[in-house]
Amino acid sequence: MSDLDDFKATYFDECSELLTELEEQFATIEGGDQSSERLNAVFRAIHSIKGGAGAFGFSGLVGFAHAYETLLDKVREGQVRLSPDVTALCIRANDIVADFVAAARAGTELPGEYGADEKARFDALCAGEDDDGGEPMEEFDIEFVPVMVDLDKGAGEEGPADPAGLDAFAAAPLAADGEHWEIRFRPHSELYARANDPLLLFRELATLGELSVRAVFEPIPLLADFEPFGVYCAWEMTLASPTATETAIREAFEFVEGNCDLEVVQLSAAPVTVAEPEALSLLAAVEPIAARLADRMPEPPALELPDEAEAPLPSFSDLADTIKSAAPARQPFIPIRSEPMTPRAPVAEAPAAAPDAEAERRNGVQSIRVDLDKVDRVVNMVGELVITQSMLTQQMDDTLRQKYQELVRGLEVLAQTTRGLQDSVMAIRAQPVKSVFSRMPRLVRELATKTGKKIRLETIGENTEIDKTVIEQLSDPLTHMIRNSADHGIELPEKRLAAGKTETGVIRLSAEQAGGNILIVVEDDGAGINREKVMQVARQRGVVAADQQLTDEQIDQLIFAPGFSTAEAVSDISGRGVGMDVVLSNIKKIGGSVHVRSWAGRGTRMTLRLPLTLAVLDVMLVRVSQNPYVVPLSSIVETMQCSRASFERVPSGGKVLQVRGEYVQVIDLCDRFEMATSVDEKNRFVVLCEAEGSVKVALVVDDIIGQQQVVIKSLEENFESIEGIAGGTILGDGNVALIVDVQGLKTAKLRRAAA
Amino acid sequence: MEALGFRDDTADRAAVAGQNTLQLIAFSIGEQTYGVEITTVREIRAWNGATPLPNTREYVRGVINLRGTIVPIFDLRARFGDGQTSATKNHVVVVMSVGDKWVGILVDAVSDILTVSKDEIHAVPEGNSIDTELLNGIVTHESRMVGLIDLHAVVSGAKMDA
Numbered sequence: 001m002s003d004l005d006d007f008k009a010t011y012f013d014e015c016s017e018l019l020t021e022l023e024e025q026f027a028t029i030e031g032g033d034q035s036s037e038r039l040n041a042v043f044r045a046i047h048s049i050k051g052g053a054g055a056f057g058f059s060g061l062v063g064f065a066h067a068y069e070t071l072l073d074k075v076r077e078g079q080v081r082l083s084p085d086v087t088a089l090c091i092r093a094n095d096i097v098a099d100f101v102a103a104a105r106a107g108t109e110l111p112g113e114y115g116a117d118e119k120a121r122f123d124a125l126c127a128g129e130d131d132d133g134g135e136p137m138e139e140f141d142i143e144f145v146p147v148m149v150d151l152d153k154g155a156g157e158e159g160p161a162d163p164a165g166l167d168a169f170a171a172a173p174l175a176a177d178g179e180h181w182e183i184r185f186r187p188h189s190e191l192y193a194r195a196n197d198p199l200l201l202f203r204e205l206a207t208l209g210e211l212s213v214r215a216v217f218e219p220i221p222l223l224a225d226f227e228p229f230g231v232y233c234a235w236e237m238t239l240a241s242p243t244a245t246e247t248a249i250r251e252a253f254e255f256v257e258g259n260c261d262l263e264v265v266q267l268s269a270a271p272v273t274v275a276e277p278e279a280l281s282l283l284a285a286v287e288p289i290a291a292r293l294a295d296r297m298p299e300p301p302a303l304e305l306p307d308e309a310e311a312p313l314p315s316f317s318d319l320a321d322t323i324k325s326a327a328p329a330r331q332p333f334i335p336i337r338s339e340p341m342t343p344r345a346p347v348a349e350a351p352a353a354a355p356d357a358e359a360e361r362r363n364g365v366q367s368i369r370v371d372l373d374k375v376d377r378v379v380n381m382v383g384e385l386v387i388t389q390s391m392l393t394q395q396m397d398d399t400l401r402q403k404y405q406e407l408v409r410g411l412e413v414l415a416q417t418t419r420g421l422q423d424s425v426m427a428i429r430a431q432p433v434k435s436v437f438s439r440m441p442r443l444v445r446e447l448a449t450k451t452g453k454k455i456r457l458e459t460i461g462e463n464t465e466i467d468k469t470v471i472e473q474l475s476d477p478l479t480h481m482i483r484n485s486a487d488h489g490i491e492l493p494e495k496r497l498a499a500g501k502t503e504t505g506v507i508r509l510s511a512e513q514a515g516g517n518i519l520i521v522v523e524d525d526g527a528g529i530n531r532e533k534v535m536q537v538a539r540q541r542g543v544v545a546a547d548q549q550l551t552d553e554q555i556d557q558l559i560f561a562p563g564f565s566t567a568e569a570v571s572d573i574s575g576r577g578v579g580m581d582v583v584l585s586n587i588k589k590i591g592g593s594v595h596v597r598s599w600a601g602r603g604t605r606m607t608l609r610l611p612l613t614l615a616v617l618d619v620m621l622v623r624v625s626q627n628p629y630v631v632p633l634s635s636i637v638e639t640m641q642c643s644r645a646s647f648e649r650v651p652s653g654g655k656v657l658q659v660r661g662e663y664v665q666v667i668d669l670c671d672r673f674e675m676a677t678s679v680d681e682k683n684r685f686v687v688l689c690e691a692e693g694s695v696k697v698a699l700v701v702d703d704i705i706g707q708q709q710v711v712i713k714s715l716e717e718n719f720e721s722i723e724g725i726a727g728g729t730i731l732g733d734g735n736v737a738l739i740v741d742v743q744g745l746k747t748a749k750l751r752r753a754a755a
Numbered sequence: 756m757e758a759l760g761f762r763d764d765t766a767d768r769a770a771v772a773g774q775n776t777l778q779l780i781a782f783s784i785g786e787q788t789y790g791v792e793i794t795t796v797r798e799i800r801a802w803n804g805a806t807p808l809p810n811t812r813e814y815v816r817g818v819i820n821l822r823g824t825i826v827p828i829f830d831l832r833a834r835f836g837d838g839q840t841s842a843t844k845n846h847v848v849v850v851m852s853v854g855d856k857w858v859g860i861l862v863d864a865v866s867d868i869l870t871v872s873k874d875e876i877h878a879v880p881e882g883n884s885i886d887t888e889l890l891n892g893i894v895t896h897e898s899r900m901v902g903l904i905d906l907h908a909v910v911s912g913a914k915m916d917a
Contacts, residue, residue, distance in 0.1 A: 384823035627806055673809030715808075718856045719818070719827040722808055728818060728825040736806040736818045736825055 011052040013369070015101045018045040020438045022094045027441065027459075030087055039076045042090075046072060049097060053104070061100035064115045068093045071122040080125050089125075093118050095442055179209075179241055180267040181249060186234035189227075191259035198235065204252040209241020234261075372468065375428055382418070382425045383711040383730075389418045390732050430465035430612075433511045433520070436474050437462045440482055440509060447486040454493050454503050455486055460510035466518050470610055473590045474520070477583040481522045481606050482507060484559075484580060489526030489604050499601065501525065513612070520608040529598035531555045556596045560584040591617065591634040617729075619710050621737065622687065622701040625675035628737035629701070630710060630729060635689045635742050637696060639704060643682040657698040659688060667745055668700040672724065677702055689742045697746050708732075712739065777876075779869045779894075781901055782849060782862040784832050789862075789902045790869060790894070795851045799865055802846040813839060816861055819848070826850060827910075828859040834909055836885065853906045860909065869896050876903065 025042050050065035072090070074080040096115040103110045183205070187198060205211050216234045220226065239249065249264050393411055401408050437459045444457040466474075490496075490505030497503055508523040534555050538544040543561045550558075560580050587594050592610040611618075611634075619630035620639075647655045647666065655666040666686075670677040677684075679702040687699045710729035713736075715721060726741035779790035780799075798821070805817030805828045814833035818825045828848060832840045840846060840861055848859040876892040879902075891903040 380823055387823075675807070675809065713823070713825045715818070715825055715827075718825060718858060719808075723810060725809065728806075730820045730823065730825075734820055735804075736820050738806065738808070738818075 008056060010369075011056065012101065012105045014052070015049055015105075018049055019094065019098050019101065020435065021045050022097075023438045023441055024434075026087065026091050026094065029082070030091075034082050036076065039072065039082075043069065043072045043076055046097070049101065053100075056104070058100070058104040060110055060112075060114070061097070061104055064093075064100060064119060065097060067119045067122040068097065070126055074126050086125065089118060089121055091445070093122075095445070098442070179239075179244055181239040181241070181244060181246075182265040182267055183237040183239060183249060184234070184261070184263040184265075185237065185253070186261040187231055187256065188259050188261075189229050189231050191256050192229070192231070194256075194259065196256050196259070201252055201256065202235075202237070205237065205239060205249065208244040208248055208252070209239050211240075212238045370428075375425075379425050379429065380711070380713075382422050385418050386422055387730060387732060387734070389414055391734060426467070426612075427465070429468050431468050431471055432463045432465050433471060433474070433518075434462040436471055436478060437509060437511070439475065440478065443479060443482055444486060444507060447483060451486060451490075452492065453486065453490050453505060455490055455505045455507060457482075458506060458508045460508065461512050464511040464513055464518060466511075466610065467612060470518070470590055470612075473586055474608075474610070477586045477594075477608065478509070478520070478522070480580060480583045481608075482509070485522060485524040485526065485604065485606075489524035489528075491527050495527075499527075514609075518608075518610045518612060520610065521605060522608075523603060523605045525603040528600045528602060528604055529556050529559065529596075531598075531600075534558050553597070556598050559596065560594060588634070591632065593634075617710055617712055617739075618707065619729075619739070620687065620707050621705040621731075622669075622685070623703040623705055624669045624673060624701050625677050627675070628705070628731060628735065629669065629740050630737050631687055631689065631699065631740045631742070632726075633707065637688045637690050639688065640686050641682075642684040642686055642700065645686045645698075657686065657688075659696075659698070662696065664688065664696045664698045665746070666698045666700060669740070670700070670702065672745065679703065695746070697742055699740065699742070699745075710737070710739075775873050777871050777873055779871060779901065779903070780849065780865060781867045781869050781896070782847065782865045784835070784863050785837075787902070788866060788896070788899060789831070789904050791849070791851060791904050791906065793868060795853070795906065796849060797852055797857060798850040800848050800850065800859075801844055802842045802848055802861060803844070816842075819859065821850060821857065821859075824857065826857050826859050828861055829909055830861045831904075831909065832861075832863075835889065851906060853910055856910075858906070858910050860904075869894075869901065871896065871901075 022042060022045050025038050025045070029038050029042075046065055046069045050062055050069055053061040053065060068090075071080065071086075075082050075086065080086065093115075096118060099114070100110060185198070185201070187196075191198075202211065202213055214236045216236055218232045218234070220232055246264055246266070250262075253260065253262055389411075393415060396408060396411065440459070441457050444455050447453075448455040485507050490507070491499070491501075493503045496505060506525050508521070510521045510523075512519050531552060535544065535550070535558075538555075538558050538561070539546055543558060544550065560583065584594050587608055587610070590610065592608055595607045595609070596604065597607075598604040617630075618633040620633055620636055622629050622631060646658045648658060648663070650656055655668075656663045657666050658664075683703075685701050685704050687701060687704070689697050689699060710731070712726075713728045713730065715725065715728050715738075724741055724745040726739040726744065728736050728738050731737050778793040780793050780796050781788050781790045783789070803819070805819045807817040808815055808827070814830045816828040816830045816833075816839070818827050820826075830840050830842075832838065840863070842861060845864070847862055847865050849862060849865065850857060850859045852858075871894045875894050877894070879887050879890045879893060881887065889905055889908050891905045894901050894903065
């Protein structure tokens with residue numbers, strides 16, 4: 001069972017990737033690019049989701065995805081126009097598919113009618129083009145193929161799902177004396193790799209009518225060139241059946257779709273309509289085959305199975321001739337795509353079509369899934385390597401340098417290589433911010449619906465890469481910021497029009513790298529921060545003293561104060577008074593900063609500055625009673641000598657520091673860590689740090705040694721967590737330094753005072 | 756380097772030893788000999804200082820860098836209540852795995868590898884609770900007592916109560 005669970009986990013991983021891709025594709029489609037690659041990519045994604053869902057028995061998801069896929073197929077065929085309405089419906093459908101996937105993942109069931117409206121609209125849209133009054137698709141386990149049989153109208157027809165209809169359908173307009181189909185089937189090696197057996201396919205086909213099969217051997221190469229798993233055999237089949245339809249034939253090959261070249265040709269005299277452009281491209285594709293087939297004709301019949309001769313059927317070369325001569329007219333020829341994703345019929349050996357299909361299949365970036373733990377291990381090892389390498393370099397003194405020049409050269413190369421290795425390893429952890437950004441369009445759509453505003457989300461620089469751990473921390477803050485923009489920033493359409501703006505508000509989400517930082521900007525063209533109201537609320541809530549005056553910029557920053565919200569009514573989007581302060585604390589936690597700027601009536605810009613990676617931390621190295629400690633640079637406000645600091649006593653016996661009119665709690669790290677200090681009070685240093693929620697703490701240390709970058713190591717891995725210590729790190733000399741947890745020190749102190 | 760790798764040959768020795776025997780690394784604290792099962796030992800290295808951990812018990816000597824992993828060092832003498840070892844380069848750290856964690860214990864010297872039969876393990880005499888808590892049993896080797904250290908007990912309760 002655990003195997004199945006593994007597969008499921010992989011399936012859900014893939015689903016989230018596919019859903020992300022859908023989101024991207026529709027973003028482009030909305031932008032006006034309706035090229036067939038886009039539509040194919042969308043179709044492919046939904047098809048894959050449906051396929052997996054079928055395998056795991058998520059019937060709700062399969063049903064919905066199936067209906068959606070049907071519509072997409074029609075769109076792809078050009079039978080349903082991709083109007084803005086349809087696009088909107090599709091985007092909504094993506095969300096529903098995402099919900100189904102989420103429900104399946106959580107093991108819950110969505111209500112039966114979930115997505116029923118959309119499904120009904122799909123059916124309506126599909127039926128709109130159907131002259132036959134197409135039945136709503138109830139079954140979902142059949143494959144969708146364009147079956148062009150309608151003689152007069154030239155409109156394509158969806159294969160009806162129920163076999164009864166299928167029979168009736170096939171019997172009606174076509175030749176009564178039995179249909180002949182020529183099927184060319186050339187498996188790829190993947191087909192065998194996936195444990196498919198062509199014999200089973202032939203048996204399946206044989207149930208449709210009288211089947212004859214000929215094997216077509218390709219010349220077997222010399223042993224040296226022989227690939228043991230290569231495929232050197234294809235088949236040509238002739239199917240005589242009065243009832244067979246292309247749908248039915250293709251269905252037999254459903255499971256090997258994409259792993260074979262498949263071509264189905266109807267040999268009846270009845271002219272069959274083919275959509276014009278397809279006929280032309282098809283003709284182009286068929287010509288090389290015709291040529292090749294003509295070459296093949298003199299081949300000895302020994303290669304053919306005995307029962308082949310029983311039906312004197314037109315051969316492929318005859319057929320090709322017919323096609324050539326009748327080129328401008330419509331062809332008695334039906335292309336079958338070997339898989340839904342390729343827009344043209346990739347014909348067995350057509351050289352031009354094959355690479356295309358290949359390229360399309362791989363249009364995603366090639367990637368492997370690796371457990372993050374494994375990557376972390378590599379990152380750690382490389383960190384060690386860098387430290388060891390710098391240790392070695394430090395060991396080299398001038399006499400050694402003179403004496404062992406080769407060694408020196410070797411060490412230099414080693415230094416370069418390790419640096420390169422470190423960069424590459426960090427790059428493995430780096431991921432495009434796309435994975436977070438792609439969740440936002442849906443959020444914006446939902447917000448727009450809830451607020452009755454018109455909002456467009458623009459994303460820029462979504463390929464900017466950040467460390468995976470940073471990305472994970474980014475989702476919540478971004479959600480809050482976008483909610484804030486949608487709820488407080490963007491105005492209602494009437495207001496916007498009155499203010500002379502476009503009806504649709506724009507939220508722009510962008511990411512770019514700036515030096516060792518990543519800047520993430522959330523901008524809106526809304527009303528901007530209402531500073532008067534902010535001040536009023538801030539005074540009411542006691543965030544700002546009644547007589548305190550603040551600059552505009554300071555007022556803007558107030559929105560990040562804990563418990564602050566200016567929303568007049570607590571809406572269910574934002575305005576519960578939590579949110580923006582969460583943004584600040586989350587961002588601080590990962591060593592970043594937030595800045596907000598606002599222009600009245602023109603909009604607000606919030607900028608997140610984030611470190612490129614969490615694996616390396618910028619720290620200040622300090623000494624506490626002979627032991628090295630490090631303080632994260634991001635939390636340090638300033639440092640000063642104790643002799644210049646003005647300490648004051650408080651009744652508890654502790655000290656406070658007066659700094660620019662503020663009184664700050666003082667924590668002497670020697671006292672706190674219960675270590676003796678031999679350094680004279682005057683020569684010690686104060687490190688002023690900022691804990692959560694902009695509360696400052698003054699740490700007193702023996703000495704400040706300098707700044708450096710360190711790799712964070714966990715203490716808990718082999719020991720346990722210690723109050724006031726966030727972890728350890730290894731210094732260049734191989735010794736361990738402890739990382740001071742400013743927030744932890746502060747709360748621990750408070751707790752002790754309270755006890 | 757200062758570290759002696761034991762890992763490779765320990766596996767062989769353990770394989771040679773029968774099912775009913777136990778191989779021990781024996782080490783001394785003062786005059787007394789103690790032992791731990793050889794399969795738990797990962798590495799033996801000379802004492803080279805440790806970074807002290809604040810707000811921990813006296814017997815937690817600090818942490819060292821073991822090829823990039825931070826490993827805590829427990830002072831066994833202090834754990835037995837005899838005060839901290841005044842450690843020198845001649846003292847030895849035995850790095851062991853306890854559960855899924857790696858810990859080092861600081862001892863005076865590593866003396867021998869002993870093979871004892873499991874049947875020869877005696878119970879620890881009831882009396883002082885510290886003895887029964889920290890020792891799993893007692894074996895006799897060359898007519899001297901070897902106390903089997905209960906590693907889980909040694910490393911537990913290291914944090915100071917606030």
